[in-house]
Amino acid sequence: MPPPNERTVCDTTPHAFTQIVSAMTTCVEVPSRERCALHELESEAIYTLREVAGQLDRPALLFSGGKDSIVLVHLARKAFAPGPIPFPLLHIDTGHNFPETIEFRDWLVDHVGATLFVRSVQDSIDRGRVVEEAGPYASRNGLQTVTLLDAIAELKIDAALGGARRDEEKARAKERVFSHRDAFGQWDPKNQRPELWSIYNGLKAPGEHFRVFPLSNWTELDIWRYIRQERLTIPSLYFSHSREVVQRQETLLAVSEVLTLLPSERPVRKRVRFRTVGDATCTGAIESGASSLDEILEEVVSARVTERNGRADDRRSEAAMEDRKRQGYF
Amino acid sequence: MAAGILRLATAGSVDDGKSSLIGRLLYDSKSVLEDQMRSIEHVSRQRGSDQIELALLTDGLRAEREQNITIDVAYRYFATAHRKFIIADTPGHLQYTRNMVTGTSTADLSVLLVDARKGILSQSKRHAAISALLGVRHVVVAINKMDLVEFSEPVFDKIAREFGAILFQLGIPRAEFIPISALLGDNVVEPSENMRWYTGPTLLGFLEKVEVGSDEPGPIRLPVQYVIRPNQDFRGFAGRLEGSSLRVGDVLRVASTGLEVVVDRLLVAGVEAGEALPGEAVTVTMDREIEVSRGDLLYSAEHPPLFADRIEAVVCWMSPEPLRVGQRYVLLHGPARVSAIVEAVQSRIDIDTLLPASAQTLAMNDIGRVVVRTARPLAFDPYADLPSTGSFVLVDPGTHATVAGGMIQGVASGPETVAEEQGRIYWIDGWSGDLRGLASELRRQGHPTVAVSDTVHQQEFAHILTSQGIDVLVANEVGESSIRIEPKSQSIRELIVQLHAPP
Secondary structure (H helix, E strand, O other): OOOOOHHHHOOOOOHHHHHHHHHOOOHHHOOOHHHOHHHHHHHHHHHHHHHHHHHOOOEEEEOOOOHHHHHHHHHHHHHHOOOOOOOOEEEEEOOOOOHHHHHHHHHHHHHHOOOEEEEEHHHHHHOOOOOOOOOOOOOOOOOHHHHHHHHHHHOOOOEEEOOOOOOOOOOHHHOOOEEEEOOOOOOOHHHOOOOOOOOOOOOOOOOOEEEEOOOOOOOHHHHHHHHHHOOOOOOHHHOOEEEEEEEEOOEEEEOOOOOOOOOOOOOEEEEEEEOOOOOOOOEOEEEOOOOOHHHHHHHHHHOOOOHHHHEHHHHHOOOHHHHHHHHOOO | OOOOEEEEEEEEOHHHOHHHHHHHHHHHOOOOOHHHHHHHHHHHHHOOOOOOOOHHHHOOOHHHHHHOOOOOOEEEEEEOOOOEEEEEEEEOOHHHHHHHHHHHHOOOEEEEEEEOOOEOOHHHHHHHHHHHHOOOOEEEEEEEOHHHHOOOHHHHHHHHHHHHHHHHHHOOOEEEEEEOEOOOOEOOOEOOOOOOOOOOOOHHHHHHHOOOOOOOOOOOEEEOOEEEEEEOOEEEEEEEOEOOOEEOOOEEEEOOOOOEEEEEEEEEOOEEOOEEOOOOEEEEEEOOOOOOOOOOEEEEOOOOOEEEEEEEEEEEEOOOOOOOOOOEEEEEEOOEEEEEEEEEEEEEEOOOOOOEEOOOOOOOOOEEEEEEEEEEEEEEOOOOOOHHHHEEEEEOOOOOOEEEEEEEEEEOOOOOHHHHHOOOEEEEOOOOOOHHHHHHHHHHOOOOEEEEOOOOOHHHHHHHHHHOOOEEEEOOOOOOOOEEEOOOOOOHHHHHHHHHOOO
């Protein structure tokens, strides 16, 4: 393979992508459900959710307020309709939230009629379970792991459902749908259970648990198309809005009381939106005027960088995600 | 026109160009984004390479990067204007047969890579054989590195002819042969300027158009995953529909009891529908109250599955601990979970020749033919007819590791079962109690039992049930084979004791 030529990589007139948007319409517009990729992904995710409820005693859905977990909640409603979702939602709260996320979370929980548990990193810090990072690059993102594992032990959760997708990151490309965690909550990537057909092995010893990823085969584009198809409500952060930000390396960070500015940093006001909604200290915004789902879709399709590019936490090292996952991260 | 997902399996090692091919597909379909490209450029430079190593896109784990190998199945995603693709990318060496089996188990189509200079190597044959065993009906043979054989048509023809014969022997009905250069991009996405003699589709062009649905619909199967009971009025059986479409009003039979029921309401992904298609997540309610729980199977009465507690299967052994004949394993069959032992290893299959060799056990990466006995009968279809009800995995009850994947070939022949497992007909003479209640209590205790009251079809129905190992309760005499029971008491519990007493 010759080295990629610069013109192709940076091509800003993505006619191929415009075609994808127009051709890959949503299932509602396709006469035959059979031939629709989104519908297949939906069926597959519902199958996985039902396997969790059927095989395990105390599942919980890890809810961050982000678009992937919103899609997951919606799929769980469909999986068990007309009954309620037969497991609670669990939010691991870093305390470094965008206020919009918490507002949205509470609205959704109320709207869906679900039970919500919130466990906070601040409590873990107060109880001396973790030590907060210091300095302008401090993030509570890594600390969440301890809070999450403590919550799993406290609530005796045997399956934690997450919205992670295999296309997000290279270590995740090898993660199982039913991913086993030992009694210490750790992932052993070299010793994963083979997963054949769609038979998920949910057997485990007491104290162990599973992380289950019903959206494994979805891509960012699938998520957006599904949100549009199902007309899901999502937090306002995803749409273009005016906000004070600072440029830090390649990331645009939102100015807030939880972000410590470097001496050289000067906040500027820009029209931005977020592609992921995570810890406010490390989730980057992008400059964007996309204010509707259609505009977001168009932007996602023509985007030239992956959505995790905005995540300062992934850039700490080449295998940053694999290392965090081994320790029990989401 | 939007199409469904195409799931591909690839297998290969570092030097046969597989990573370049996948890299080329991802890259030319613009699925590799700037930051991913920067990241692998950066790593390539660190490793002293002046070329972009596209293998780094697929080798995600630290150990794989360090050792420059692929050790696990990696899933890759890309989409074109026509279709969404999922690539299960697996290593090709013999010691990774289990990974190849895993990756191929979910594939609609296998892409087999052949190096035009080297011709057909055992690795390509192995992947073809595994594809055949796993019932992958479509194969694309990409004859790669055509640039290194001067884009020669005779070289391509010779390999295509030889490989065609192998695939025919393996029973793979559809194969497409495409000459490509993954390195230069010829016939991958764009038609080749260098091989004007080739008039077929490009690899991507073919993958975008190929229809992989099965030729004829299978029988209706609904393995029950979960029972949805929000209130007294709704009892829905949820699962993934297999085989054929299901409509409101269809008659289904329950595997555990043999009872026939009519589909009253049908939900597809939680939404009321008149018809559901195979593969869809459905919830059905029935015209009457029935006892069905997770692991049970609903099926079309005209096309019943097979029932047996001794089955013959081809298994791929996946655990470092070899198979132990006689040891107890947990068998997962769809949503059903049952104790099982491997009664015998009949043969080990040499995956390079597909010839059977005698064997006492199977070690990791071995594929072999075995007889499995289960603690209660399985309702299944042969894997070749319907993979979803013909596949299973074995789990070690101590470590909970998945130790094998299996494909059911059929009911095991052998002297042991038939007479033993035949159900009995009990003629409960002169009892005023509730026969259905009695049957339901017996089922709860683990004895498959059905009460039959329809006098017209009683005899025929009773015999069908007993042939499936189900006991039948009747109120009137049915032929000579019924065992007459005169209840000593009106209590169900005492009657059950009486039924279990030796005649």
